[in-house]
Amino acid sequence: MKICSLSSGSSGNCIFAGSEHVSLLFDAGISGKKTEEGLNAIGYTGSDLDGIFVTHEHLDHIKGLGVLARRHGIPIYATKGTLEYIESHKSCGKIPEGLYHEIKADCPVTIGDMTIEPFRISHDAAEPVGYHLSSEGRTAAIATDxxxxxxxxxxxxxxxxxxxxxxxxxxxxxxxxxxxxxxxxxxxxxxxxxxxxxxxxxxxxxxxxxxxxxxxxxxxxxxxxxxxxxxxxxxxxxxxxxxxxxxxxxxxxxxxxxxxxxxxx
Structure with missing residues (x-):
């Protein structure tokens, strides 16, 4: 398993995590350009991404989400409450049909050789989650906000x-x-x-x-x-x-x- 913070702070959050066969982002709260530059710095590109998992809908977590998803056709995973907020407020612009995928806390999602389990967190957002990740016997978690x-x-x-x-x-x-x-x-x-x-x-x-x-x-x-x-x-x-x-x-x-x-x- 690999993990890297491309940006983390009150002005924007974007975390890369992957395995030998899967590459994911957790949040995309910086511009699409900065995200691409961050990925390039660790040897990846936006086209390598298999998905973007969103913790919640605040701007410092979704600023570049729409740009990246449209540019590379990247699936977006988020809870029902988060997706409904993003869609109703048009926070990310128009997202191509089929890219949104609803997830639920405590219900693991498997992508290739990685398992991602959302868990509830206490934050003033629609339906926020943190993430527990596992792959090939290794585990990590992202717990902010x-x-x-x-x-x-x-x-x-x-x-x-x-x-x-x-x-x-x-x-x-x-x-x-x-x-x-x-x-x-x-x-x-x-x-x-x-x-x-x-x-x-x-x-x-x-x-x-x-x-x-x-x-x-x-x-x-x-x-x-x-x-x-x-x-x-x-x-x-x-x-x-x-x-x-x-x-x-x-x-x-x-x-x-x-x-x-x-x-x-």
Whole structure:
């Protein structure tokens, strides 16, 4: 299995994941041009893609979706609520008939040698999901845009080789920052985003001896810094109620303007 963040942050999210025979995108929240450039940087093109799985309908997750789907005839997979919102608001322009495919939380989808299982997340969107991926005995998950997490979330993040996990904001920066009050409340709510501290606490509950990589993603441009997200999550892991220290695992921070390393598991 391979995974790479082409872009991750409040301004746009796009994650590549694949196997020897399958190439997928999870969200397309940057322009079609930037997505193509990101794919080229890791040795792929848009025409290599077998599908785009959408977590939810917010613009930072679907900005380039319509362009890519039309240009390359790429199937789009999303929940009923997400598809209905995209279609009713014409968020992606006209999509050719037959490209939309409805999926349901906890109902796995198999494409070639990859199995993709959506799971429910808590966010202020129509019907948002995260994704658990498996192929040839390897597993990964993409878990961002979560205001909170539950035992259900934790179950879907157990025994992974790779986890891309949201570390959206520093609470103090957000509270003291320039965002309007209603937006601060939204981000801090149970349907908002995970703080650095909450991300570290969640990570502490799903670590295990064989985890290969952790990627911190969806960082806020105004209310976080990469080094702050990294240090806060590391502190939570090292000081948390678990047998590990943060330096026991490779922890990467995904950037909004830089293609990450193509991790091969």
């Amino acid at each position: 979560m205001g909170t997490y539950t035992d259900y979330t934790i179950r879907h993040l157990q025994n992974l080789d790779v986890l891309l996990l949201e570390a959206n904001h520093d609470v103090n920066m957000l509270e003291a920052g320039s965002y309007p009050y209603y937006l601060k409340l939204r981000i801090l709510s149970d349907k908002g985003h995970l703080s650095n501290e909450a991300s570290g606490k969640l990570l502490s509950q799903v670590l295990h001896d064989n985890m290969r990589h952790i990627i911190l993603g969806h960082l806020s441009d105004e209310n976080n810094y990469p080094h702050l997200a990294y240090q806060t999550v590391c502190t939570e892991v090292t000081e948390g109620d678990n047998p590990y220290h943060a330096n026991d695992f490779p922890i990467h921070v995904a950037r909004r303007d830089t293609v990450g390393e193509l991790l091969e598991i």
